[in-house]
Amino acid sequence: MSTTAKTRIVGAPVPRKEGIDKLVGRAVYVDDIERDGMWYGTTVRSTIPRGRITAITYDPRIDWTEFAIVTAADVPGNNHIQLIVADQPCLADGTVNHCDEPIVLLAHPHKNKLREGATAVRIEYEPLPAVLSIEESERQDLIVWGEDNVFKSFLLEKGNVDEVWAHAAYIVEGEYRTGAQEHLYIENNGMIAEWSATGGLTVWGSLQCPYYVHKTLKAVFDLPDEKVRVIQTETGGAFGGKEDYPSTLASHAGLLAMKSGHTVKMVYDRMEDLAATTKRHPSRVRHRTALDKDGKLLAMEIDLATDGGAYSTLSATVLSRATLHSCGPYVCPNIRVRSRAWATNMVPYGAFRGFGAPQAIFATERHMDEIAAQIGIDPVELRRRNFLHQGDRNATEQLMREPVILDRLLDRALAESDYYAKRERFARENATSPVKRGLGLATFYHGSGFTGSGELYLNSLAGVEVTADNKVRVMVSNTEFGQGTNTILTQIAAEALGLAFGDVTMAPPDTAVIPNSGPTVASRTSMVVGRLIERASLQLLEMLRSGAGLGAHASREEFFAACDRYRATQGEVKSLCHYEAPPGIYWDDKTYHGEAYGAYAWAIYLAQVAVDTRDYSAEVEDFWTVQEVGRVLHPVMAKGQIEGGVAQGIGYALYEKVVCQNGHMANNQMTNYIMPTAADVPPIHVIFEEIPFLHGGYGAKGIGELPHDGPAPAILNAIRDATGVSFNAIPLLPEDVFAVLAARELAEEPAIK
């Protein structure tokens, strides 16, 4: 095993593989592609959250012969997006279940004719009552999906919570809410499609998961595998927002290409992307917790609800991850988590970095501070008393086989932030200052890879190939969208093969070339796919040794000479490996017990905030992150992942509010959906403690999602520390702070007689 061995390339700050192309403006994103004779597409969408379509009419003042027009009737195959449950129409057929649902597609040779065309399509409806919140859905007096509005429910039980309440020293209850959050990748969704009756369909686009798109296109167009080709273009940010939605957009562009007989490009503008594509699931989590007199957890009863929107998309798996992360990195003998994803008539929610964990962890970590306050324990100490350690079992009774170093991470965070001295100083200064400062922390873990048996079902295939011109290329369907896939996977292959970083490239992200190594989601690329590339590379060396006389400690020249000899006899030099689960993994999908994840990344995040009681603004002044993510494959990119995730987490906590009016996003512009800018982000300190994980690529675990989990609870805990007020919902905007603090000030002022 190579996890503790010295490495040449893994762990080194090699330059980003596609970095120069991005820096000189040469990287090709979907909207940078123009083709001769290309047409442009647009979408006519529903303007009501629920209803029956009674008529679609086309304004006779428009020359419609210039346009290609597509409706559900033009779909040659199955009019549904192929996700977990195929319930979401590719195009609305007779009914609409949310605002901005696609109904009619138009294409025209001139981009500037599209708006005129789209506004000249009139959709008439018979409106139906709509469900627009978790509370309205769970009343179940109006059923908008299935038999009970429930996309998915889970019950996770350990021990017996019911026997605990009677003799617990403390019982603490709380309710916590999180809002929707927009990914706000700077590149909007976009796709180009080309159709031919003989060749089938090819799409180029901004996307995370080529084989997800492939699966949907096969169904929508009723085509066999080889007649559908999906090619990822350079992708300008994704964060989960290009996990499921590209399947819809690729279908739309494909339908227009088929109908018009031309290549068709569809690129959303910002307003359309914000209004029509997925966002993070809003949540409501209720905690009831029993503790003994020393502050040790005795029972956790958790009721977790998410708003899934109008179609199921990925709500079931988001709920699963939320459920599994809802008990935190703590030891608790008695647990009951009931969770449900509710159907509403909101635009469907989908994957977003963290995938349910940020919602669950916000509630748990906010609740830990409420517990600490109510029972009179230091919040640091409360957590320390309940931490999981190696040999303990978590909520699903998964044995913590690997070292767990939460105490060490916590000590480091406290020391780096000068926690106790600062708290003392802030307490002193806050008494007389209109600016109240505070510190807050969050302790959490994040499971790497697909949940439970998910990786076994995926059965990923990945590897390396040496082409005839002696280029080594990594063969994966895992895509680059900023996180560093290209760089870390080529580092791993070069390391294992004994080659230079420059000797290895990525095979093009094209389903005609690459095997299906699973989606680029769930913090699985470095751990799961990285391990596959490591194994496949070592297997390739073995093939060359036994099949082409490659000697030990071979030089670069000898390696490529052996490749030539192998190719002469075997035709190709290619080594692919299937996923193999680490030994001893057991997961029961029915009872939700066992090894929920192959590995966990662990972290302590600590926020310093200043709340100005004159303008009610809350500002994050400093932020410390201490984490254990296994081996760090690339020190600069790993830091970049953490810092970027923290900035998004700060936005989630304090800035980013999706305002909806009758189910339509009202602030669907960058002008009024506010994310943190260069002027807003605090210094973000990133500290890694490395414990290589035996079954990850060169010891790596997942890193991408972890940093979105901690900031929101740490920040709101710091605000409580600063003001003494518990805020239990995010986003927390100045007006929300005002509502509470102003009321408190009013109550404290002597009444004017």
Next chain:
Amino acid sequence: MSECRSSITMRVNGESCTVIVAPMKRLLDVLREDLRLTGAKEGCGEGECGSCSVRMDGELVNSCLIPVLQADGADIQTVEGLASNGTLHPLQECFLACGGAQCGICTPGMLMAAAQLIERNPHPSIAEIREGLAGNLCRCTGFMRIFESVLAAATQVQNPEEDKADHAR
């Protein structure tokens, strides 16, 4: 739809070019569609994100907000003009070394804003960098690697020999 077209002459990345386009066409679209310089990107179309930033007569502008008529006779610099004769600009080198680019979509605009900043202020403090880049949104990096890249580039521009020695380690 107006059929009116104007002849617009600009110097783009040092080369004179003339296009005949609708006078209200956005400078961004003229660069991308007529001149096939696709480095500048459209992120929002309303001057909020800065990914379409280019320099016009030495000023940083959002090219999505400039009708091309306004750029007639102007000197335009885009990201494609930042490297010279195949040599990366110090900012590009430092963005590469310090992790200033992730997905890359904001990078062309960010580089132009950074170029403007260090040209005007060769010794920017972190606070000045924050202010100088506040009009350019990056969703990937959390800005820390970008600040580090700009600081490193400013040092390199000031002390090119010293930096070469540093790189030769």
